[in-house]
Amino acid sequence: MLRRAQAGRISVITVVLVLAACSAAQEPSWKVFPLQRRMPHDGLAVVSQPDGYGLHLFLETNTDDAAECAPRWFPDAARLFNGNGSAPFSAGLAPREEFFAVVRRSDVLQALQAQLKALCQQRAPQARWRWTPPPTDASELMPVQLPAYEQRDLLSDPAEEKRLENQLLDEAQKRSQTTGSASRQ
Template identity: 70%
Template sequence: MVILRQTPALLVSDRVRRRALVMGFPGLALALVLMGCSARTGPSWKVFPLSRRSPHDGLAVVSQPDGFGLHLFLETDTSDPERCEPRWFPDAARLFNGNGTAPFSAGLAPRDEFFAVVRRKEVRAALQNELKALCAQRAPQARWQWTDPPTQASEVIPVLLPAYEGEDLLTDPAEEQQREKALLGES
């Protein structure tokens, strides 16, 4: 009883204090340990902008306990100058320290995790806000058009990149060596 009265910093309820007095010091220690174990163990589902290179081009989603989650890379499709819409990349980076002061990402997260995250209403709302702002930044004259993200592997549309032109390709090393020898006068 003397210990409880001497330490006012311990904010112990009357009920816990009475039980501790009945059970003695071991009871008090057990009560304090159990009160400290009541922390939430599930994910916080915190969603916040986390830029990569420019504002609005990344979104962090804390989908696991201890601040782990996904760092979604946001891109826009401005191939049509009249329209700006999202370009979906289901290969998100792994988010670390999402509940801390300096979140960062590295590596890749499984695609199934991306699909599960984009099914959540609050994540979609944040995606719409960030992508709309990204479109306004990249193509202010274009009309914003929302397209839903893929929620399963069969809905993923691979991004078609422009084909390489002949001048972009490397020459055959053997041919290049023959040209060098011809220029230097070696046979």
């Protein structure tokens, strides 16, 4: 009888331990899926926290060379909300450290490659696709070199624009007065 009681306790303890091990909190599985911004393939959602928070990576292409299309990396990702829900959305900025951590993951890199290749095919179908890996550290960041503004791109002086407008209106009014008086004669 005593042995049976001890065996019963051991089996109960074993069952409790097995159940506790099965119900222990597990690491959240990361979820990666396309999340469009303006056009297909221009965004990637990475759910990195169990409550649906994560990053919304904005994907851009570099087509400075018309024969080649490559990724253009922006490490300033938006904060993803409701990533596990039916209507995920993003707002604000996430820290760059999170971006660097996310792009080190192989599943994220594979999704980035697929989305960026599709985006390049959409934006520059004749260009050759070239993969360049994302920066994984702040020291690897290179600022985007934008072209210098040309004179034609700059706004003119508003006072000068108003003066030219008045001059054109005055000339048009004088012409109509001259034409009108000539027709009355």
